[in-house]
Amino acid sequence: MALQKKGYPEDDELVLCIVTKIFHHGVFAHLEEYGSSGMIHISEISPGRIRNIGDYVKEGKKIVCKVLKINKEKGQIDLSLRRVNEGQKREKINEVKQEQRAEKIIEFAAKTAKKKPEVVKIEVHAKISKKYLLLHECFEDVVRGTVDLEKLGIEKSFAKILTQAIQERMKPTQITVLNSCTVKTYDPNGVKKVQEALQIGLKQDIVTIRYAGGGRYTVTAVAEEYKEAEKIMESYVKTTTDAFDSFGSVEFVRIEK
Numbered sequence: 564m565a566l567q568k569k570g571y572p573e574d575d576e577l578v579l580c581i582v583t584k585i586f587h588h589g590v591f592a593h594l595e596e597y598g599s600s601g602m603i604h605i606s607e608i609s610p611g612r613i614r615n616i617g618d619y620v621k622e623g624k625k626i627v628c629k630v631l632k633i634n635k636e637k638g639q640i641d642l643s644l645r646r647v648n649e650g651q652k653r654e655k656i657n658e659v660k661q662e663q664r665a666e667k668i669i670e671f672a673a674k675t676a677k678k679k680p681e682v683v684k685i686e687v688h689a690k691i692s693k694k695y696l697l698l699h700e701c702f703e704d705v706v707r708g709t710v711d712l713e714k715l716g717i718e719k720s721f722a723k724i725l726t727q728a729i730q731e732r733m734k735p736t737q738i739t740v741l742n743s744c745t746v747k748t749y750d751p752n753g754v755k756k757v758q759e760a761l762q763i764g765l766k767q768d769i770v771t772i773r774y775a776g777g778g779r780y781t782v783t784a785v786a787e788e789y790k791e792a793e794k795i796m797e798s799y800v801k802t803t804t805d806a807f808d809s810f811g812s813v814e815f816v817r818i819e820k
Contacts, residue, residue, distance in 0.1 A: 567598045571640070576630045577647065577655045582620050590620055592628065592642060596659075601640035603628065609645050620644070627652045649819065654789035657738065661699035664733070668702065672728040676721050687725070690716040703787070705729045737785055740792040741818035742800070744772070744780040748811025756810050764802035769795055782815070 572578050572594065580592035580601065590603040608619050620626060628642040629651075647655075666684060673683035688698065694715060695701040704710040705726055712722040746757050761772055761780065771783045782799065786792035800815045807813040 568596050570597075571599070571633050571635060572597055572630045574630055574633065577651055578628055578630060578642070579655060579659050580626050580628050580642065582622050582624045582626060585616055585620065585622060587616070590616060590644075592626065594640065595625075599638070599640060601628070601630075601642040603642045603644055607631070607641075607643035607645055627655045649817075650789060650793055657789065658697065658699075662697060665698035665702050668728050668732050669698075669725065671732070672721070672725040675728070676724050678721070683721075687717060699733075702729045702733050706733055738787065738789050738792045740784045740789075740796045742782045742784075742796060743775070743816045743818050744782050744803075745814045745816075746778050746780070746807070746811060747813075748807075750810040753811060757807075760803055760806035760813070763806050764799040770799050781818070 578597070578601075579595045581595060582590055583593050583600070584591040587605075589605050590608065592601050592603060593599075594601055605613055605616060608616060613619065626644055627647050628644050629646045631641040631643050631646075633640050669684050669687055670680040673680040676683075691698060691701045701710060701715075705712065706729060712726055713719050717725065744761075746761075748757060750756055764770065765772065769785050771785075773781045773783075775781050782796070784792050784796040784799065786795055804813055804815075
């Protein structure tokens, strides 16, 4: 990432890393957002016994890790790969992509205003970081019309140029979570009951369901953040499963994109 964070990450923070060196006992990785290095012990690569670390990671590969412990005196950062689930991995990668996108917008606005992009990025980040942890979160609020960049301290003429660039180049994120749904019933009125049960948990346009044939359906939950999309899907799964208890069964399986 062009804009690096200062200092050290927090315990339990998710960080994007690049594998730099693989040893018999562990892995060294570069923390892209902080410009520092961390260590993943072999026991934190994957659950169970590992015969060959190379089966799990490769040099140059980008991975998402969790910060376990930091020793600032020695400059050591202990990381874990196995403690990051797929949902957390997707969320972190999406966050990084959105930040990079936000930085590109600042660069475009800076060139439009005939300013030096690297200098402007640092200045804008300094102003925005007083209220927001991430640039793209601020920019999404700009698109929604709930924040004024000038009021955050950004110079008036450039705030106008940046706001226009954001509105033209950025839309609120739409995160999609997909599940495959398989239903079974031997009830005489099973078809009708299945249709009714599947409809109970639907919420306007944020949850949709499509028939895939052979008693299988595809369920889609949409939100602006992964956590919210996951929450919506979990709610639908519970509601639908409860509805099936009296006349059949339903099984949900995550579809990885």
